[in-house]
Amino acid sequence: MVRPNQAGSSTPVETELKLRGDPETLLRLWQALPRAGSAGTPKIKDLENVYYDTADLRLRKRGLAFRIRRDGTRFIQTVKTGDTATSAVMARGEWESEVPSLEPQPDIVDDPAIRAALGLLLPGELRPVFTTRVHREVMEVNGTDSLGRLKVIEAAFDRGEIEAAGAREPLAEIELELLEGPPRALFDLALSLQDIAPTQIETRSKSARGYALATGRKPTWHRAEALELTARMPVDDALAAILGTCLRHWTANELAALDGGDPEGVHQLRVGLRRFRSALSVFGDLLPPAQLEWLKTEAKWVLNALGPARDWDVFQSDLLTPLEAHRPADPDLEVLRAAARERQAAAYSQVREVLSAPRYTRFLLQLGGWLEDRGWHCAELTAEQDTALNQPLLGLATKLQAKRHRKALKLGKGFKKLPTAERHELRIAVKNLRYTTEFFRDLYPAKRARPYLAALRDLQESLGHLNDVAVAEHLLAELTRSAGRGKAAGRLHQAAGRMIGWYDRALLDFEPDMRRTWKSFAATAPFWEKPKKQKA
Amino acid sequence: MITVLVANPKGGCGKTTVATHLAAAFAQAGLRTALADADRQGSSLGWLRSRPESAPAIQGLDWHDGPGKAPKQVDRLIIDAPAAMKMKKIEELLRLADVVVVPVLPSGFDEPVTGEFLKQLEALKPIRKSKTAVAIVRNRVQTGTRMAAKLDKFMLGVGHTGAGRLRHRLVYADVAGRGLSVFDLTGKQNEALREDWAPLLRYIENCDPAMPFSAAGE
Numbered sequence: 147m148v149r150p151n152q153a154g155s156s157t158p159v160e161t162e163l164k165l166r167g168d169p170e171t172l173l174r175l176w177q178a179l180p181r182a183g184s185a186g187t188p189k190i191k192d193l194e195n196v197y198y199d200t201a202d203l204r205l206r207k208r209g210l211a212f213r214i215r216r217d218g219t220r221f222i223q224t225v226k227t228g229d230t231a232t233s234a235v236m237a238r239g240e241w242e243s244e245v246p247s248l249e250p251q252p253d254i255v256d257d258p259a260i261r262a263a264l265g266l267l268l269p270g271e272l273r274p275v276f277t278t279r280v281h282r283e284v285m286e287v288n289g290t291d292s293l294g295r296l297k298v299i300e301a302a303f304d305r306g307e308i309e310a311a312g313a314r315e316p317l318a319e320i321e322l323e324l325l326e327g328p329p330r331a332l333f334d335l336a337l338s339l340q341d342i343a344p345t346q347i348e349t350r351s352k353s354a355r356g357y358a359l360a361t362g363r364k365p366t367w368h369r370a371e372a373l374e375l376t377a378r379m380p381v382d383d384a385l386a387a388i389l390g391t392c393l394r395h396w397t398a399n400e401l402a403a404l405d406g407g408d409p410e411g412v413h414q415l416r417v418g419l420r421r422f423r424s425a426l427s428v429f430g431d432l433l434p435p436a437q438l439e440w441l442k443t444e445a446k447w448v449l450n451a452l453g454p455a456r457d458w459d460v461f462q463s464d465l466l467t468p469l470e471a472h473r474p475a476d477p478d479l480e481v482l483r484a485a486a487r488e489r490q491a492a493a494y495s496q497v498r499e500v501l502s503a504p505r506y507t508r509f510l511l512q513l514g515g516w517l518e519d520r521g522w523h524c525a526e527l528t529a530e531q532d533t534a535l536n537q538p539l540l541g542l543a544t545k546l547q548a549k550r551h552r553k554a555l556k557l558g559k560g561f562k563k564l565p566t567a568e569r570h571e572l573r574i575a576v577k578n579l580r581y582t583t584e585f586f587r588d589l590y591p592a593k594r595a596r597p598y599l600a601a602l603r604d605l606q607e608s609l610g611h612l613n614d615v616a617v618a619e620h621l622l623a624e625l626t627r628s629a630g631r632g633k634a635a636g637r638l639h640q641a642a643g644r645m646i647g648w649y650d651r652a653l654l655d656f657e658p659d660m661r662r663t664w665k666s667f668a669a670t671a672p673f674w675e676k677p678k679k680q681k682a
Numbered sequence: 683m684i685t686v687l688v689a690n691p692k693g694g695c696g697k698t699t700v701a702t703h704l705a706a707a708f709a710q711a712g713l714r715t716a717l718a719d720a721d722r723q724g725s726s727l728g729w730l731r732s733r734p735e736s737a738p739a740i741q742g743l744d745w746h747d748g749p750g751k752a753p754k755q756v757d758r759l760i761i762d763a764p765a766a767m768k769m770k771k772i773e774e775l776l777r778l779a780d781v782v783v784v785p786v787l788p789s790g791f792d793e794p795v796t797g798e799f800l801k802q803l804e805a806l807k808p809i810r811k812s813k814t815a816v817a818i819v820r821n822r823v824q825t826g827t828r829m830a831a832k833l834d835k836f837m838l839g840v841g842h843t844g845a846g847r848l849r850h851r852l853v854y855a856d857v858a859g860r861g862l863s864v865f866d867l868t869g870k871q872n873e874a875l876r877e878d879w880a881p882l883l884r885y886i887e888n889c890d891p892a893m894p895f896s897a898a899g900e
Contacts, residue, residue, distance in 0.1 A: 200884075202884065202888060204887055204888060204890075204893075207888075207890075207893040208890065208892060208893055253712065255712075258714065258755075261712050261713065261757075262713060262714065262757040263892075265684075265711075265713070265757075265887050265890065266707065266708055266711040266713060266758075266883055266886075266887055267711065268880050268883065268884065
């Protein structure tokens, strides 16, 4: 949504927020915007943008957008760098010049950095990939920052279409761009618009949408971007960086989750949210209680709503498929598969409902604004919390990891004889420990962190089998409860019994593996402690 | 930056021709280009010395005592590897490279050596782990001859991407002595020759480590 102002980067970045919705709703919002005096009179333009790339889309792969804009009788050629929603590129450069026609002229680019980014282009290699045609209205509107000071925001309302290889897609969005000052004002303005009519946040640039249309490719899922924490940075900066990374991780996966074609979309979205919640629990003592409560509640609401989709994905791919391989063409399992598919489809409509819900958009906008001006620095923040936030990160990181490590060791004591319920508790402690250590691993030498993190991952995966059975039991109970009577219901009961028996037995097989991974984890020295000197 | 290693232990297969032409192509495209000569004979550096000032500049690096530091602010670095190089030395250069270009001649002498070399390359870590790409370019090809057809068959067997074929033309011998390349010449004939290089150049451009994005929409 907002191109983040990366800490430590002096490069000016456009700070913008885009809203999408149907054209009628957006028009209502447009008319309700607080116009800024005479500059509030909309300027109207009809624009055509042709985007160019090589046949193997090298510019796209390099995160570039190359376009020529037809503006009346003039043609403006623009090369943009870092043009992706999840781009880790800090600098976002732009190089513009007037050209005589729609014929691309990469050779006239004389900025060495942009030239280098374009790479070698063979003669005539750039060809049109897609075109956007929009009717654009631009005006200035009034916003206010957290202190009530007036901030001028440029608002643009685009209506039109994207065309690629004969395919067309309607385009309607309101873009809010801050001309100066803190970005909070953008979020507040967007929030006030939500009171008039609900919209969604558009995370994609027009060029990203154009490429998607041109290649016909489904939205892809994304991993979390790398965290760049240092031992000496204040806890406050680390908190902002971690929460920001989590937020970008989950929002980057919204489209893939909405599409639903690849289970990884919902999964990654949930991983981002779970890491977010984990960060809240890690830093919880440093946040005002009311804010902590709000963030936890909203994150949990989204996570829970997305849970069934993930559960039914895993149920089919990790539990049902192996069983089918063992018993091909089993009519009982076929009934079970059909029932699972039906539940999965329902779970995915719930995903779409939640991600389009006004409450979700509101959460993102409030969270975005809160993160931008570090809203935890408010009247409710105690003096101790404030002091702790100004300490170097290393001390807190070491303490937090040690605490969670101790907890895991304590819960796993006497692992061999530990009943299942207690192993579940251990599993959850191990999961929290893993998120915590992965936040902070970069503060320590990689060589020392690696064996510990590997042992931790092995243990978590091994204990995951416990969860498989628990999820299977829970989902199968749900299916059989509503199955009713009759032949199909009978088959479903049969299949459910077979599956539970199968995985209960499998758990026995995994017992040695669980004991082994536990033992090796318990024997691995934590990487945040100074290595003990060994006698020669 | 993309680093290209041009290597083949068989002498006379056109390593220097390929290395100097790649450097000239990148320089001509406005990219900051360096050419590192790891060969004792220093043919690439000799070519650079005779390069006229009017031609796009290429930075020369003398690496015959082993790889030096890659210069900053360079967009493309081409390394001309020596012939009959020990695998240990190859490995050292390979760690720096994003892509290895192996020129092959249509000759009964070259193919077995090249095949053996490719086998050894495959065993090296960066290639085994697909961190470094390998492109084979057929050099001095006389189209329609029996040798050319035989080379095509050989290419099918080695299981690496063939990145085009360079036709046998006298102009290559001519430009070599003048510090030039077909990328520095005008005329219709040279334009056709430049097209021979397009598949290899495109292949190299796609090996850019600065390509973190998929071509799909976000």
